[in-house]
Amino acid sequence: MFEIRFHGRGGQGAVTAANILAIAAFNDGYDVQSFPFFGVERRGAPVEAYTRLDKKKIRIKMNVYTPDAVIVLDNSLLSEIDFLYGLKKGGDLIINRGGVEKQEQYNGYRVSYVDATSIAIKNKLGTENSPIVNTAILGAYVKVIKNVKLNSILDAIKDNVTIKTENNLNAAIEAFDNTVTGVF
Amino acid sequence: MFEIRFHGRGGQGAVTAANILAIAAFNDGYDVQSFPFFGVERRGAPVEAYTRLDKKKIRIKMNVYTPDAVIVLDNSLLSEIDFLYGLKKGGDLIINRGGVEKQEQYNGYRVSYVDATSIAIKNKLGTENSPIVNTAILGAYVKVIKNVKLNSILDAIKDNVTIKTENNLNAAIEAFDNTVTGVF
Amino acid sequence: MYKVMKGNEVTAYAAMLSSVDVIPAYPITPSTLFPEKISELIANGEMNATFIPTESEHSAISVAIGASASGSRVMTATASQGLAYMHEMLAIASGMRLPIVMAIGNRAISAPLNIWNDQQDSIDERNSGWIQLYAENNQEILDLTIAAFKISENEKVHLPVMICMDAFLLTHTMEAINIPDKKEVTDFIGKNTTNRIILDTEKPATLGSFASPEYYTEFRHQVTVAMEAANSVIFDIFSDFKKRFNRNYDVVEPYRLDDAELIFVSMGAVSGTIKDAVDVLREQGKKAGLLRLVAFRPFPSQQIKKYLSMDVKIAVIDRNVTPGYDGSVLYAELRSILYDSDFKPEIIDFIAGLGGRDMTIDDFIKIYTLAMEMNADSNHIVWEQLKPLGEDVS
Amino acid sequence: MYKVMKGNEVTAYAAMLSSVDVIPAYPITPSTLFPEKISELIANGEMNATFIPTESEHSAISVAIGASASGSRVMTATASQGLAYMHEMLAIASGMRLPIVMAIGNRAISAPLNIWNDQQDSIDERNSGWIQLYAENNQEILDLTIAAFKISENEKVHLPVMICMDAFLLTHTMEAINIPDKKEVTDFIGKNTTNRIILDTEKPATLGSFASPEYYTEFRHQVTVAMEAANSVIFDIFSDFKKRFNRNYDVVEPYRLDDAELIFVSMGAVSGTIKDAVDVLREQGKKAGLLRLVAFRPFPSQQIKKYLSMDVKIAVIDRNVTPGYDGSVLYAELRSILYDSDFKPEIIDFIAGLGGRDMTIDDFIKIYTLAMEMNADSNHIVWEQLKPLGEDVS
Amino acid sequence: MNDNEYFVSGHKACAGCSVPILVRWVLKIAGPDTFVVNATGCLEVFSTPYPYTSWKVPWIHTAFENSAATATGIDASIKRKGLLNAHIIVFAGDGATSDIGLQALSGMAERGNDVLYIMYDNEAYMNTGIQRSSATPYGAWTTTSEIGTENLIGKKEKKKPITDIMVAHNIPYAATVNIAFFNDFKDKIKKALGIKGTRFINALAGCPTGWKHDPSKTVEVMKLATRTGIFPLYEVVNGQMRITYRQDPRIPVGDYIKVQGRFKHLQNNHAVIDEIQKNVDSWWSKY
């Protein structure tokens, strides 16, 4: 089983990202689950969403405690929340951020960066103040983690994102092309 | 245990009669119960009410099936309902009626008559069309059955009948004096 | 002082004696005499309380909650559909730990509509976090109601209480009751707001916050703990009551249980009839007895186990139905608590007395006979008074 | 066709596939996705139904009753306070013998307010005369909902049905489900008004009369009989379902019960987690198994007895509370039905997963260990996830 | 008007009850293509004790507070079957309407369901034994507005203006009717039946038991209610209010009060009677 945790802010599309990833993975032959953190937080507040993939039937219905990957959609969250909590040693961390940085606390994880914000703004997704970065971040996901195909992500976006579909597809592809992974 | 069933019409005061009898009997040292037939019948419809007296504690909570006495407050009911139902052999039947009559079906009961209607009208209780005969009938009850004292009835009326108290007392006394019992 | 009164009037008297402050109520047969009598007592100057006839039962209980939360002593009364309409607010009242006393005139529930007596209405609220006490006669209505205020306001408890009385059999039946002096009652119950956090501008507090998964379990558990505590609090308060008023109560009442071969288990008014039936049976040499539950919540498991610790037959008189489960509530709850006890009485469920169908001494004698004839293979769930089913007409 | 969907959307899809006519609903977390999706499906022309957003749940269920009584196929959805607010009308719907299907997003009840998952809301309606089926995953939500229409419209049953799904764990979780063709579903369910007396100007009838003591008992009994009949009707309908859709259901689901030494008993979504826990335990050589109740009303007593007829330990997972009674509902109901069985498994109640407190594989492994360590003297009612109680602050 | 009867004898209303008169005539006007929803209350109880019914049209009762919602369900249901011209009529008491059923009624009005809602206004909870409702008039005795040394007046709040409240909902038709003014009554029922959407009618319903007068006086007392101006007859069509009956000069309210036992305590309380007269006069001064 592979578990992914998304961090974003209410209204930014983290939940949709988790859902699209699940749909794409299902089309790639996985059994899947996706769900938001069931809170009463409101727009602007930090939120979480999760995706589970497995080659066998997923039966458990419980929170994600030890994700294999953590994805941060909004870099302003980095100083606010404990986004590394529970991330498996050797797990993936994908951060929406222009430019890379060396951080002590990331030791032991594989860290990737993508400037999803710029990509979203460029593709006119959301507004400049609140860009919607979820499709871009999924491009980064498949680039880094590879258990889901880029094409499956693109198909899932096509089927489920009804507004600015083209822009979203472009954003995913651009992000795929511009994600940097490594030990910094 | 001594059980009495009152027959009247909704609004005529049969329930009050049962209650006043209970109060009087309690003051005479009985344990008592009184209750109406628990129906949804409306004003004008035939109704029943019951009183139970006993020298020991009354614990049962059930309908009265085999009364020791039956009291009919409205003689227009005689042709309408089966007022003799369950009356114990040798039991008392008290009928509000001017004049006596021989009736086959009363065989085996002790029958008494009182013209409670005239007494009530004379004492200005209720209207001519719907006289309130319950206090008069209680006068007849104590005359015939004697397990409750006339004075106790009068006291109970005094304590519980707040309008036209004097008239009601007179009605009870007059009825007491004018009840005829016997085999006709 | 003795007075001959209807059960429902007694509840109003109990409110007066207990110095209730606020009385919201909505009419429903057979509880309506309560607000009527309250209205009369206040109109006559015999009672000093604020009576609020509301526009529904949902609002009646909500007014009660608001008044209790702000420190008033509160009582209301309802039945059947009215209680059902309050349903949502019942667990809110208990979850907020508010002392409220409510008189229930036990009546059948719709559909079909029926205004007569059974105990489905309050039994259906057995999970609501309310203490439930069932009266057998009018004197008990008075005494249990007075005690209920003291119980619900006890710091270890702080839960609302239902005083359940059978429709008509008690609510509309006149009986003589012994009425204590108001001063004695005041001394007995004591003060209301001790150790309670209430709405108060001097000491502002937030009441009725919401609890996330991190906190919720513990609040539910606290209600459970309070219910357990209620068991012994009730015992103490009944002892105190006995000392002051010389009438004795317990959470269960045993009647002629010595060497009983068949024990009836019941709640409420029919217990009186059963007592007479037991006497009749005993006279015939038949060893019958009765265990009456006064408290149904908290369920007096320990006391029941004590009295039923023998290999007898038990005839449960269940005045309620659980469609889709094996046997009605009292039966099932008895069986469950005795599941792992050392003895194993044979328990038979007699579902009867529904929607006002009268239960007589003869019924109980018949039940005795039926039960004694049964063996392990018999159907132990018996609809005692069932008529043959007719065909659908069209 | 497969689709990845949230459980609550699935209920809306099921309504569409089942050709529901009238859909009254009122929003409440976590059921709100149902009316939202219905609104969307209708707006997009994917569904032809009358959607009625009401002003309250009491009215939503009343609209459902009116529509069902006049011959429409009806569905609604609610949860927690909404279900509680409907309470009065639930027994009316069943007493009037109306087929209605309602999706419940199982959520804790107030007070304190909590929007998360446990099963108190529907369990508190266990006496309501509604059939209750609990889904483990989204596929089951779809399948059970479709089957529910057929069950409730069956002439021997004619009772309303709740499809219960755990808040968030199912309602808001996306899973892939296999969606049958609408035509297949139509063929499967059949017609709605067969042998039902409905409001009809051609054939006028009086619905919802009141029944005096002379009649009431028998109508209550009829509901009980219909519930009993539902047991075998459900069996037949599940068989039919299997034939047509090739997915298998029963009123209970056994999982690795062979030589089990400890059997979990549960309902709903956590059962999936328990299955994984059972696998882990089995790998460690620990003989655990699971018996999941799909039907809670009618209570599948016979099937339970069949599967539990051994001297095992049973760990009941109770996601509800009964303040003032010994143990929560599933525990008590299991004990009661096993009271006079030949075997006597040791039953332990684990009260947990309240108000959204997450239950993990580790929790169930811990429960296994706790249960296996217990002896007859242990306290068999365990609040598994309780935090230490703090002091009142002032 | 239909010659047939759709509400028949053998019902258990009190002798002299006005409600059966109202119901019988509404149904004769509406005819057999009519669904009736009935709230819990006197009418429901006296007309459908199982296994007897006085109704010859499809009729349903579900609960006390939800008649409008039940009617909504029927409206949705019959519309789907293409029954576009059948009538749906709710009969509900003042308690079932002004108090416990107001929310459901308001919801229905917002949705605009095609339902004629008739509140029969006997001005108290009669079925449970004459408790005050919000429709009970100021000064009336009821069993929950008892008279005594501390309450010489009876009900202290004014009658809730339910028709105005429904007019404020912007429904297409609202009216008051009184069977004692038979032609006015008939005309309004007919007109209301001819309109789509939610229509509301407040029908005064004399109740000898609760108002405490001789059963034979029911219609007479009801006539006084309107002739004194206490129960004005009007209709509001799409917001346009029109008085449909004027008594000139109006009979003093005292004449209405003195014939009813529920106002007995006011008989010599001129201050209160004057107050009631003033309120009536002030209402009329606007029209």
Next chain:
Amino acid sequence: MNDNEYFVSGHKACAGCSVPILVRWVLKIAGPDTFVVNATGCLEVFSTPYPYTSWKVPWIHTAFENSAATATGIDASIKRKGLLNAHIIVFAGDGATSDIGLQALSGMAERGNDVLYIMYDNEAYMNTGIQRSSATPYGAWTTTSEIGTENLIGKKEKKKPITDIMVAHNIPYAATVNIAFFNDFKDKIKKALGIKGTRFINALAGCPTGWKHDPSKTVEVMKLATRTGIFPLYEVVNGQMRITYRQDPRIPVGDYIKVQGRFKHLQNNHAVIDEIQKNVDSWWSKY
């Protein structure tokens, strides 16, 4: 006005929510001698997640539909303690007021309890995710009035005129307020607090999340609501209605509609916009 704050930071309202602004100022005006009753809804949820509270006055929440009844209980209770001058203020959403809580409110108005009832009107069930309420305006998208090929309009029913409905109850004070018109708002709250009996205030409550506009625009959009005449400001004192703000000429309603995502589908639907304009004009033509 009080210098202290009785509603404090750290609440969890969406960024840009107008509700905390309203509440804060009402309490500053009312002062510490105030009891607050809060219906379930956004305000309740964002201000009292255990163990935190943003309130510094006694505050209670019991359920969604019964705030008025809860307030009645408090009124009765504090009166008995002799607290005759404390304020009782209900804050309840439009759903909690116009829909599920209407009956309790109506009951309280009939009883005449001394309560200031403030409906914060964000025009939908926001707490549960933007479902339509009866207060949702005609034409608005919500999650239960979805737009699609079969519904180009959104909500098809008009906004329930709750203030009119409360006026029809003959309460002593009813008004509409909009914090974007701050002095008018302050004056009305003060006036309402000075009156006894049941007072009702409909307070427009901009909601960026549900109305779908940028959080920074909340006050601006609210201003437009009144300047277009869609949300008129008035008060009704003992039945006397008075407009308290007039924009002359009124801004076209299209300007209000176009800044909100909930009306996006109407942007080019001139027929509907014209209809809305007509309705607004017709309302104003009466005053």
Next chain:
Amino acid sequence: MIFNKGATITSTGNSIANETGSWRSMKPVIDYSKCIRCDICWTYCPDIAIDKVDGTSYSAPYSQLKKKKVPKINYTFCKGCGICVNECVSKAIDMIREEI
């Protein structure tokens, strides 16, 4: 006894089996020689206990009324409320005490 599923009643109008005439203690009697066939009594009878029957064989104050239908009290249902007596414009109905 018949217990229809859900307590539905399909024999609509069967309440005529309840002979509510038994409720009556006074009895209205029409004096046809005064009756002007105005139908008021028929309109207002709460018990639908006044039928309209062929009037030819009844006396009438004016001969032209002879052809009109006359009100006939159905004592099976008449509860004796007296509304007809009170409302009759011609004072054509009397209330008399029920015979026993």
Next chain:
Amino acid sequence: MIFNKGATITSTGNSIANETGSWRSMKPVIDYSKCIRCDICWTYCPDIAIDKVDGTSYSAPYSQLKKKKVPKINYTFCKGCGICVNECVSKAIDMIREEI
């Protein structure tokens, strides 16, 4: 953890422990040289995240404003909604991207 009976909260106003500033991704900054101390931002801040502080040490467009209290944003709570920016009549507040 403290579980007050019935989930009551007696430490009123304790929500100030929730530092909602973490919700912010953009940050308002006041240019005091433009600020005319009109209090509008303070009035309309939904998060009560604008304090009024002694103004003497702040620049001001007109010297007579110096004595007035100035608005000061409390970033502990400011969620960055931008209402203050939008409503400020003097355009004295700017929204800038949060530093990380």
